[in-house]
Structure formats: structure tokens, C-alpha cells
Amino acid sequence: MLVHLLYASRAGAAIDPGTIESILRASRTRNPALGITGVLCHAGDVFMQLLEGGRAPVNELYNAIVRDPRHREVMLLHYREVSERSFGGWTMGQVRLDRINPSLLLKYSETPKFDPFSAPGEASMALLCELVATAQVVGRAG
Ligand SMILES: Cc1cc2nc3c(=O)[nH]c(=O)nc-3n(C[C@H](O)[C@H](O)[C@H](O)COP(=O)(O)O)c2cc1C
Incomplete structure (x- = not known):
């Protein structure tokens, strides 16, 4: 069974490229073995991430991500x-x-x-799907 999980969070300060690099490095190392795919969006101090995969691994990873001190105010959107x-x-x-x-x-x-914190989750999902359709997601699977 596959699930989609979308959340938003705040980094507390403007997100620097080093933080993004280290998160993406961890994701690209660990997600393939978990069967997890997805997209990490960011703007200013806001993250929005879509996790996609089996229900158990997605929930397990989400719980680890919620505890990560690099962000706070983690809000489940969809x-x-x-x-x-x-x-x-x-x-x-x-x-x-x-x-x-x-x-x-x-x-x-x-x-x-x-502002994913105030937008309906369905609207943020539609935006993500349009970003895929218009080839605006970078970093193909290796
Ligand atoms: C916004 C954000 C997104 C993240 N996305 C992922 C991810 O997709 N995959 C992953 O393995 N770790 C991700 N991480 C890192 C995890 O929170 C965590 O540091 C990593 O899984 C190592 O966990 P551990 O120290 O409990 O082993 C993310 C962290 C943040 C702040």
C-alpha cells in the first residue's frame, strides 16, 4: 500500500544551502532502501515536503523528521x-x-x-503535481 504524506515546517531562520545539501544527501542515501520518493520544497525559512511510499516507512521517516532540530512547527497538511x-x-x-x-x-x-500553513493541503498537492508536469523539480534519481 502506498501513501502520500505532505507537511510544512519552519527552519527558524533563512534556510542556508548547506542545510539543504545535508538534508538532500541524507535523503538520497537513505530513501532508496526505504522505498521512499518525494519532493522537498523550500522558500525563505519554510520547508514543505512530500513523502511517498509504503505506509510504515513513510510514517517512520515522518516521525524521525518531526524530531529533527533543524526545523519546528511541523504541520501535517495532507x-x-x-x-x-x-x-x-x-x-x-x-x-x-x-x-x-x-x-x-x-x-x-x-x-x-x-504559505502552505494557510493553504488547503489539496492546493499544495496540486501545486506539486504542476511542478512535476512543468519539469521544475530538480535532482533526478541516480
Ligand atoms: C525538512 C527535512 C526533511 C528531511 N527529509 C529526509 C528524508 O527525506 N529522508 C531522510 O532519510 N532524512 C530526512 N531528513 C533528516 C531526518 O530528519 C534525520 O536527520 C535523518 O533521517 C537521520 O535520522 P537519525 O539521526 O534518527 O538516524 C530531513 C530533515 C529535515 C529537517
């Missing part, structure tokens, strides 16, 4: 069983949401500012 993967090409893809066209953010929210 969780559901799915029949197929949407992000199977990425052990953990990356999107800098402060670099994408504001009109894409506007398509799914009231303002062009990225």
Missing part, C-alpha cells in the same frame, strides 16, 4: 492512500519555491506568496 506514485523519479527532488514563476503560486492560492 495524508492519503494512493494507487500509484506521482514522484517516483526522485529519491528526493528539490524545488526552490522562491525561484518559480509567481503566477504558478497565484494559480493555487489567494496571493503569490508561498
